[in-house]
Amino acid sequence: MDVTVHLALDPEADALLGRSPLAALVGMLLDQQIPMEWAFKGPRTIADRLGSDDLDAHGIAAQDPEAFAALLSEKPAVHRYPGSMAQRVQQLCQYLVEHYDGNAELVWKGVTDGRELLRRLQDLPGFGQQKAQIFLALLGKQLGVRPTGWREAAGSYGEPDSFRSVADITGPESLVKVRAHKQEMKAAARAAKTAKAGQTGGKGGGKAGA
Template sequence: MTSFHLTGDANADELLATDDNALLAGMCLDQQIPMEKAFAGPSVIAERMRGQFDVLAIAAMPQEEFVDLCAAKPAVHRFPGSMGARLHQLCQVLAEEYQGDASRLWADGDGAEILRRLKKLPGFGDQKARIFLALLGKRRGLDAAGWREAAGEYGQDGYRSVADITDAESLQKVRETKKAAKAAARQAEEGASR
């Protein structure tokens, strides 16, 4: 079994390592908040739902009720309303199209097909879908043909994203890479506006 070191909480990391639905949900939440908080979100939700991250139960709940669950203190996300609604929509898609099992998204097909499926999910744009595909390949043992190519730069070796985090040291390297990329983008933007 693959271990994860994404949240700083052993129980939350264990859930990510053992529950594909929780891992996908964590990726969905990973925007505009620290990665550790995003990926710990499914564990917080599980605690609030009698100890289980249950996609079918979430999908069956009224959206407002699930958003309230996400907004309870401490909130699951900085924007509990919009992100709670998005996560609820994701769970509905998993329930309706994948029998409540995220692993069915990548159980067959090549990398390009899996990427296409991921990009259709609520909250998954091109970059997030490519990062998650890389996470599946690098950390979950996905062996679909062409997954590295479909993941683009995130499929390459290095420290670009959550897919490359295996311990505290690699987490720090990913943070440094992201910081350098943001600085370069800012510099390029400033250069273009002159």
């Protein structure tokens, strides 16, 4: 795997993501509750602080948990919640060591069925269905990993030019489109929640001041 990506919008961070399967997985793991480009810059920051030009699953899995959490907490912190994310990164690496000999690429290498690849991704610590589908779409759209049925397995994230997730980010312009889509989704979710709360309040109005 050695491709050009523009997820972190930082040349060195993107270069690592494009050549390191583990870096790509860790970036996807970090991509929650922080800006996308911050998340995908994380693997480069971790590698730098470990004094390496790449991430090593065996090395990270064997790190002292407190020391590794401190490493992610150094300013600028790798994540808004560096302690909990350090634990998740270690759990991911420990899983890869146990099931794939520490080689992240083996999660998808040789897999011929999109549904099987989705299952493998969902088995990874920290990867629920949505995160697994987004990463599957990223693999197919940008990293050249396209087993049969990958678009269908990725759901709406696999649709061409959907600008729904990090899988569609190829530079600053597409980042703006993806961010706008996420804002629309959040606004719709808030509106639905408000409407539901209004209906609930109407039914149980007598208890509101209790």
